[in-house]
Amino acid sequence: MIQDRVIVIGGGLAGTEAAWQIAQAGVAVTLYEMRPIRTSPAHHTEELAELVCSNSFGANNSDRAAGLLHEELRRLGSRIIATADYHSVPAGGALAVDRGVFSSDLTRTLASHPLIELKRGEITEIPQDSIVVLATGPLTSPQLTEDLQKFTGMEYMSFFDAASPIIVGESIDREVAFLASRYDKGEAAYLNCPMNKEQYLNFQQELSKAEQAELKDFERETAKFFEGCLPIEELAQRGEDTMRYGPLKPVGLFDSRLGDFRALENKGKRPYAVVQLRQEDKAGQLWNMVGFQTNLRWGEQKRVFKLIPGLENAEFVRMGVMHRNTFINSPQLLEPTLQFKSKKTILAAGQLVGTEGYTAAAAGGWLAGTNAARLALGQKPLSMPETTMMGALFDFISSASPKHFQPMPPNFGIIPPLPTKVKNKRERYGQYRDRSFADLATWKQSLQPELATIN
Incomplete structure (x- = not known):
């Protein structure tokens, strides 16, 4: 032409x-x-x-x-x-x-x-x-x-960019994080970072009080339409168990290195909470924190999210964001x-x-x-x-x-x-x-x- x-x-x-x-x-x-x-x-x-x-x-x-x-x-x-x-x-x-x-x-x-x-x-x-x-x-x-x-x-x-952080796969501790799908169904496509009760409560408390970035006026007007895509820190502030019944629910997630998932379930050996990471690219080099859209300041994201077991040395290639963004x-x-x-x-x-x-x-x-x-x-x-x-x-x-x-x-x-x-x-x-x-x-x-x- x-x-x-x-x-x-x-x-x-x-x-x-x-x-x-x-x-x-x-x-x-x-x-x-x-x-x-x-x-x-x-x-x-x-x-x-x-x-x-x-x-x-x-x-x-x-x-x-x-x-x-x-x-x-x-x-x-x-x-x-x-x-x-x-x-x-x-x-x-x-x-x-x-x-x-x-x-x-x-x-x-x-x-x-x-x-x-x-x-x-x-x-x-x-x-x-x-x-x-x-x-x-x-x-x-x-x-x-x-x-x-x-x-x-x-x-x-997307008129309001509510995105979760993305982490370099090599920086995730695979001795802690385990690959599994819920109830062992289908291909194991998620990395799972398990938390015990003490770890979860500490994380929930730190997340609840972490400093947020301030939205501009025109972004704040847009944000009100996204009740179904709430920041993870807002979920943390809504109660001790809100995240555990939402993006951090542990139901059906078991580390196969510890045994068969049915046996572990019968023994009540599932984690208290689980942070899931989804593969972001075709080569499996990048992993997205599922459900972790956030409006926290970037320094606070690094501080708080590194409290998650397996992510202590996480290398972030993109921080979570919430702002007006047509793409x-x-x-x-x-x-x-x-x-x-x-x-x-x-x-x-x-x-x-x-x-x-x-x-x-x-x-x-x-x-x-x-x-x-x-x-x-x-x-x-x-x-x-x-x-x-x-x-x-x-x-x-x-x-x-x-x-x-x-x-x-x-x-x-x-x-x-x-x-x-x-x-x-x-x-x-x-x-x-x-x-x-x-x-x-x-x-x-x-x-x-x-x-x-x-x-």
Whole structure:
């Protein structure tokens, strides 16, 4: 499909990066941003790529997940990361920016590009006869959200992100946690962390008094509709046994290492309470804490959840969250190229697809923009090597379980394992980095001269 103009909807980090990559490929692009014609409850300016939360893009060292993603994007010619580097401010080991200057610089840069037309105004329907990149973010307007629901055929999308923490499997103590299904039915698909009465009561008390994060006004309005998805700390506050008759119920769960479950049941040997972990990825490297959606501050989550037997040394790749966040069920809807399965000329990027963090949004914008340009030029869309952080992230959001899909930040838990197991975490992450750089270089070389614009 050859077209002379691509449409990008949304002027956040993903949309800004997408528009730049499209234009750099020699394709004209119209970038729509609804601000200031229509405002959002989170933004304060009309600038492109406004950083609405922190001014930090996360750790900058390439043996950290965010830092590896930064470096991959540098090697791919990301405008967002180049501008962040130029306007960086001291922040220890993190990449942080002067946010006002950062956003205004990007706005001027895109507005002055001869192939980019910046239009201010709200788009309420997805254009069906053009190549389109949807990058409207977690606060997609109600009208466009309604049209997106019609387009995807989904009656429900998540408008309030109530997600449980995700833990690296290697950090779970398998001497304590046991693999089992309830009443030994079907495949043993859950790791179970058993508690005796003393452990449970201590956990319940600490959870009840842990400090919560404060919701913004517009998030608090949304949260009232989710009585059926209560934070775990609220359940703890409702009484000593509430969790034991809810997500921590021990009924039918027995450690087969101690004997047959029927014999253990007859002897009353089941745990007093059980925290269940569900496999999050196809390789079994990540595990989700079932029923642990939470609004606790992140430091409090780590403190309290490490009281659970078997999780004393847990490594969290995503903390539990509860906030306003529109995102689509990407495993059901998207290809790893970020194209919609049902209509390949429409792509999506940013938090809308279920990635978390500034750098992940830029990465999605890079891939969606690159592929939109390639479609416009009649070329085949690209998917990234899964051994890179970018490739692993987009493979995850397009292949995770649709039933349990929740947004995911960049982390080493989603990258395919090394050929030889490395116990030392820093060394293991360093080898992930080295493999990523080597495979990215090979991938780029295989695509030349198609990617001549990539530095």
